[in-house]
Amino acid sequence: MKIIHIVSTYPPYKGGMGNVAMEEVRRLSSQHEVLVITPQTKPVPNLNKNYKVTYVKPILKYGNAFLVPQIVKKIKKADIIHLHWPFIGGAEAILIYRLLGKIDAKIVTQYHMDLIDSGLRGILFKIYLFLFAPLMVKASNKILVSSLDYIKHSLIKKSFKKNKAKFKELALGVNLNKFYPQENVSLLKNKIDNKDKVLVLVGGLDRAHYFKGVDIAIKAINLLQNKSFKLIIIGEGELKKKYQKLTKDLNLESQIIFAGRVSDKELPRFYNFSDAVILPSTSSSEAFGLVLLEGMACGKPILVSNLPGPRSLVQDNGYIIKKNNPSDLAQKINKLFSESREKFSQKSIYLVKNKYNWDSIVKKLKDIYANIRS
Numbered sequence: 001m002k003i004i005h006i007v008s009t010y011p012p013y014k015g016g017m018g019n020v021a022m023e024e025v026r027r028l029s030s031q032h033e034v035l036v037i038t039p040q041t042k043p044v045p046n047l048n049k050n051y052k053v054t055y056v057k058p059i060l061k062y063g064n065a066f067l068v069p070q071i072v073k074k075i076k077k078a079d080i081i082h083l084h085w086p087f088i089g090g091a092e093a094i095l096i097y098r099l100l101g102k103i104d105a106k107i108v109t110q111y112h113m114d115l116i117d118s119g120l121r122g123i124l125f126k127i128y129l130f131l132f133a134p135l136m137v138k139a140s141n142k143i144l145v146s147s148l149d150y151i152k153h154s155l156i157k158k159s160f161k162k163n164k165a166k167f168k169e170l171a172l173g174v175n176l177n178k179f180y181p182q183e184n185v186s187l188l189k190n191k192i193d194n195k196d197k198v199l200v201l202v203g204g205l206d207r208a209h210y211f212k213g214v215d216i217a218i219k220a221i222n223l224l225q226n227k228s229f230k231l232i233i234i235g236e237g238e239l240k241k242k243y244q245k246l247t248k249d250l251n252l253e254s255q256i257i258f259a260g261r262v263s264d265k266e267l268p269r270f271y272n273f274s275d276a277v278i279l280p281s282t283s284s285s286e287a288f289g290l291v292l293l294e295g296m297a298c299g300k301p302i303l304v305s306n307l308p309g310p311r312s313l314v315q316d317n318g319y320i321i322k323k324n325n326p327s328d329l330a331q332k333i334n335k336l337f338s339e340s341r342e343k344f345s346q347k348s349i350y351l352v353k354n355k356y357n358w359d360s361i362v363k364k365l366k367d368i369y370a371n372i373r374s
Contacts, residue, residue, distance in 0.1 A: 206237025
């Protein structure tokens with residue numbers, strides 16, 4: 001079977017959608033011919049010999065939107081086209097060609113998240129969704145969602161209600177060979193000591209990831225009377241200076257640590273070094289939260305915003321927090337550290353092994369491919 005994954009961003013870019021595509025492709029390539037097509041302006045060497053990554057040069061680029069209508073020329077003799085949505089500037093040509101009968105392959109669309117923003121960008125996103133979401137639903141043979149909780153509350157919930165048979169829940173996973181509990185991990189010796197209570201927040205600090213709630217986390221730390229709480233923020237982007245200014249204005253420079261971009265090799269050490277993982281996201285642009293799974297795999301409790309999708313990961317392994325509410329986050333942090341976290345740790349490990357294991361998830365994906373071709 002020849003499978004083509006089409007995605008707007010791909011590693012080494014730090015983003016959930018590309019990482020999901022990579023994990024799926026790695027496992028599919030052991031049994032199938034797999035190709036990744038992505039609009040990368042700076043191609044990197046393909047280090048995996050089992051599959052190929054083809055880079056398409058965009059005509060225009062704005063943020064994570066790439067105008068690449070020529071992408072349809074790269075699709076040849078595919079059995080399955082796996083489209084990762086949203087892909088502004090690339091998905092439209094594929095959907096139109098499919099509806100015109102110029103693409104014979106079956107189309108599986110993985111709906112990662114809604115497109116949400118404020119101001120002009122928000123208006124443009126709504127127009128885009130109005131024009132192209134119906135085409136996506138019509139052209140797709142199957143639409144994968146990370147949780148039914150998310151899609152039931154998403155911007156395409158009406159399409160879901162009308163076409164439930166097309167939608168299939170397929171959870172996202174975590175690489176258990178990479179993320180697992182480690183003992184005696186030591187980091188940041190000059191900034192953190194053994195008595196400190198360490199929280200970690202992992203996410204892009206760029207405009208595309210404005211919704212990670214970094215400012216909410218900083219304000220929550222400011223509300224905690226116990227100054228032994230330390231927050232490590234991992235990530236880079238143009239919003240970093242804004243968050244650093246907020247930290248300075250609140251006189252929290254001894255408690256907030258900006259670790260910058262952390263390598264894939266080092267990231268598990270940061271999770272293991274921490275006491276809990278937080279993700280106080282502010283909008284449903286956060287559809288799942290892969291970083292939560294990574295922390296859970298390392299045996300960490302989680303604190304997650306009450307948003308469709310991410311909240312489904314809280315199953316007696318942490319607490320759900322009110323959206324856009326630093327005070328509630330501070331209260332839940334205090335509550336978490338006032339009781340034994342061992343039960344949360346064990347439940348996190350149990351969940352990732354039994355429900356969020358990439359190997360078992362991709363096995364389900366293969367079955368989905370087979371079913372739509374039969």
